[in-house]
Amino acid sequence: MKDIRSYDINELIEEFKNELGLPAFRAKQVYKWLSAGVDSFDEMTNISKDLRNNLSNIYYISVANIEKKLVSVYDKTVKYLFSFNDGDMIESVVMNYHHGYTICISTQVGCKMGCSFCATGQSGFLRDLKPSEMLAQIHSAQKDLGIRISNIVLMGMGEPLDNYDNVIKFLKLVSSEDNINIGMRHISLSTCGLVDKIYKLEEENFQLTLSISLHAPNDEIRSRTMPVNKRYNISELLTACRHYAKTTGRRISFEYAMIEGVNDSDECAKELAKKLKGMLCHVNLIPVNSVKGTGYKKSSVERQQAFIKILGRYGITATVRRTLGSDINASCGQLKARVEEEISLKKSKDIH
Numbered sequence: 341m342k343d344i345r346s347y348d349i350n351e352l353i354e355e356f357k358n359e360l361g362l363p364a365f366r367a368k369q370v371y372k373w374l375s376a377g378v379d380s381f382d383e384m385t386n387i388s389k390d391l392r393n394n395l396s397n398i399y400y401i402s403v404a405n406i407e408k409k410l411v412s413v414y415d416k417t418v419k420y421l422f423s424f425n426d427g428d429m430i431e432s433v434v435m436n437y438h439h440g441y442t443i444c445i446s447t448q449v450g451c452k453m454g455c456s457f458c459a460t461g462q463s464g465f466l467r468d469l470k471p472s473e474m475l476a477q478i479h480s481a482q483k484d485l486g487i488r489i490s491n492i493v494l495m496g497m498g499e500p501l502d503n504y505d506n507v508i509k510f511l512k513l514v515s516s517e518d519n520i521n522i523g524m525r526h527i528s529l530s531t532c533g534l535v536d537k538i539y540k541l542e543e544e545n546f547q548l549t550l551s552i553s554l555h556a557p558n559d560e561i562r563s564r565t566m567p568v569n570k571r572y573n574i575s576e577l578l579t580a581c582r583h584y585a586k587t588t589g590r591r592i593s594f595e596y597a598m599i600e601g602v603n604d605s606d607e608c609a610k611e612l613a614k615k616l617k618g619m620l621c622h623v624n625l626i627p628v629n630s631v632k633g634t635g636y637k638k639s640s641v642e643r644q645q646a647f648i649k650i651l652g653r654y655g656i657t658a659t660v661r662r663t664l665g666s667d668i669n670a671s672c673g674q675l676k677a678r679v680e681e682e683i684s685l686k687k688s689k690d691i692h
């Protein structure tokens with residue numbers, strides 16, 4: 341079966357012409373339905389039943405089924421556990437900022453990068469997501485909440501640049517006028533720092549925001565928490581970032597999860613400031629979400645403020661990321677881990 345949601349409009353026109361001998365207007369009709377977020381061919385009411393049957397024998401429509409939904413009582417942040425056509429599950433989060441709805445989507449089932457503070461990283465890697473499955477997360481959330489999403493962050497489960505081709509195709513699709521039509525300026529991509537892919541992304545010349553999960557001011561600390569640092573060290577990563585910012589003219593956003601006693605001292609702040617000095621960038625401090633089994637705790641508010649002050653002295657702007665949905669916990673990967681725990685608990689109860 342072919343994945344019909346992963347085509348762009350021109351590919352679908354070609355595909356329908358070659359496979360089914362259909363005129364371009366049919367492809368355009370079907371594409372309009374897909375872009376509107378339908379989950380089945382039966383919903384395409386201006387297409388004959390025969391053709392709908394025919395299509396459903398050749399193509400499948402990627403869907404993201406809601407397995408679980410948590411709504412924060414504080415700020416209405418919504419967290420979904422979605423399952424795809426094959427049953428694999430990922431998480432997405434919808435946040436309501438003043439400038440509209442933002443969705444945080446996943447790009448892989450699991451992740452290979454193994455960061456020590458991250459629930460997804462601890463759970464291992466299953467597979468890459470297809471462009472259609474990234475789009476399906478947006479469609480499902482929009483339909484369920486009856487809203488139009490205006491911003492996307494690729495900050496859910498998975499490392500986007502480790503699924504490069506599918507992510508690039510998704511970005512082109514989602515920003516296209518024939519499709520969901522969310523402009524690149526409303527999209528952020530977060531990476532743990534795959535340097536070769538950062539140079540490649542630079543060549544695409546997208547107007548998106550590149551977010552770098554830095555989380556440490558030196559190689560010693562970073563290699564301890566983020567294994568990727570052994571492949572590409574901080575110096576190589578920051579050289580790529582400077583290059584990226586210069587070529588694209590886009591400000592880089594550095595993510596820094598503050599972990600008590602690990603990376604939050606005054607010395608760490610100074611070291612970080614010296615390394616980022618002069619770069620077109622912004623630092624987002626995130627009090628680390630404690631993940632079961634890691635023993636990490638978030639830094640105190642005083643530590644956060646001291647850190648910001650020191651960075652400021654070197655001319656680097658930093659803010660503490662507003663944590664939304666703190667009650668529905670929390671960073672991506674945790675809901676899935678919990679549901680899997682429940683399932684295995686249930687299974688073991690069934691057995692005994």
Ligand code: SAH
Pocket residue numbers: 457458459494495496497498499500530531532552553595597626627628629630631671
């Ligand atoms: N793989 C990509 C994108 C997904 S992770 C990346 O690492 O950038 C999205 C963000 O959540 C990253 O900045 C990641 O470092 C951060 N993160 C992961 N676990 C966290 C935790 N326990 N507390 C705070 N931030 C966390």
Ligand code: SF4
Pocket residue numbers: 451452453454455458459460461462496497498499532553
């Ligand atoms: Fe993967 Fe990002 Fe988690 Fe690291 S922080 S394990 S790169 S999802």
